Amino acid sequence: MTQSHPSLSIPGRLIDVGWLATRLGTPGLVVLDATVPYGPGGPDGALGRSRWQEAHIPGSRYADLQRSLSDAAAPFSFAFPPAEKLAASLQALGVHDGAAVVIYDDFLNMWATRIWWMLRAIGFTNAAVLDGGWKAWVAAGKPTESGAGTAAPAGKPLSVRPLPSFTDIATVQAHVAGQRQGEALVCALPESYFAGAEKVAGRGGHIPGSINIPAASLLDAEGRFLAPDQLRTRLAPVDGASSVTLYCGGGISATVVAFALGLTGREDVKVYDGSLEEWNADPSRPLATTG
Structure with a gap:
């Protein structure tokens, strides 16, 4: 499957708050919050979704690394899932061949880089990590919103072109x-x-x-x-x-x-x-x- 031309080209694997703030709402831009905070029992995706609903970058969606973006059948946590399963979960978040994806988190960039690396593994390259993540966004005084957000449009294809990662x-x-x-x-x-x-x-x-x-x-x-x-x-x-x-x-x-x-x-x-x-x-x- 041929990847469609993106409506917005990501300038590199790392972008700053200013770049993202001026492009919110651009067609094809997908912003993902990847945070998995630590609760009493360890990493807690449900807590992450709850915190995202309390406050997030406008238009973003919560990317649940602990559940929909990991292989539940694996003997270790956060396992990279089969590529086609991963692609379906990413499509549900709005990721498609013509999309531009920005990922952020609230802890050391590591959750965001994990999703970036997973995108790389299926050959999706028009993606970047927000440098400094949520803390940098808030510190810069940029707008936030709360609530469940909007569902991603359905039916847009996402190609899988595996890259050894x-x-x-x-x-x-x-x-x-x-x-x-x-x-x-x-x-x-x-x-x-x-x-x-x-x-x-x-x-x-x-x-x-x-x-x-x-x-x-x-x-x-x-x-x-x-x-x-x-x-x-x-x-x-x-x-x-x-x-x-x-x-x-x-x-x-x-x-x-x-x-x-x-x-x-x-x-x-x-x-x-x-x-x-x-x-x-x-x-x-x-x-x-x-x-």
């Missing part, structure tokens, strides 16, 4: 076995997790052979991505690698690092979708607590 546990096991020399395996979690002080699925430490580039280290105090030269400095540990595989706790914050690598021009990057949630489910899989 995710990898699986077999790839990571090959890294650990020393079978992928020259390639980088990167943990995007904070150093406290990498060192084993904090745990994922009851186990502390990192996958042997991996290095640590925390997702939060690529953002400034306001939650915006660092300038490209600063990103290159922070991402320098993978400069000599032939390719990069990223993981975190559940395949979410790893997409921040993947997205940032793209901001510096590097595209030979994949995210291990199951990440430590899947890896740690089997206690026989090794972990390390030192570099």
Whole structure:
């Protein structure tokens, strides 16, 4: 299927509040709130939808990563769903071949970059993350609205042209076995997790052979991505690698690092979708607590 020409062209994978504010209401623009806040039991999509209904960017729709945009049959949370199922869920949000998509969230850009990375995986490229997300929008004094919003128009096609963006546990096991020399395996979690002080699925430490580039280290105090030269400095540990595989706790914050690598021009990057949630489910899989 041929992608129709978009009515609005996204200038890059990262846009600012001013760009979006002047284009709200443009035909074909789809704005998605991807926030999954943390409730007492962990990530809570229902709470995210409730907060979105209380206040959101005008015209936006809530993209439920925890439910409609994940594979409920997978043994780990937030799993990338079959491409055709994902496309149908995105169509229900108004995403179609001629659309321009802007995604935002209220926490470290990681939910927004997750959806951006999922769009990339099905070949949809006319999409961007709102730098600084909801906090930047509110801080700039831009308008907000409340309520359930409007339903997306039905019947507009969304093509699927898969682009390798995710990898699986077999790839990571090959890294650990020393079978992928020259390639980088990167943990995007904070150093406290990498060192084993904090745990994922009851186990502390990192996958042997991996290095640590925390997702939060690529953002400034306001939650915006660092300038490209600063990103290159922070991402320098993978400069000599032939390719990069990223993981975190559940395949979410790893997409921040993947997205940032793209901001510096590097595209030979994949995210291990199951990440430590899947890896740690089997206690026989090794972990390390030192570099």
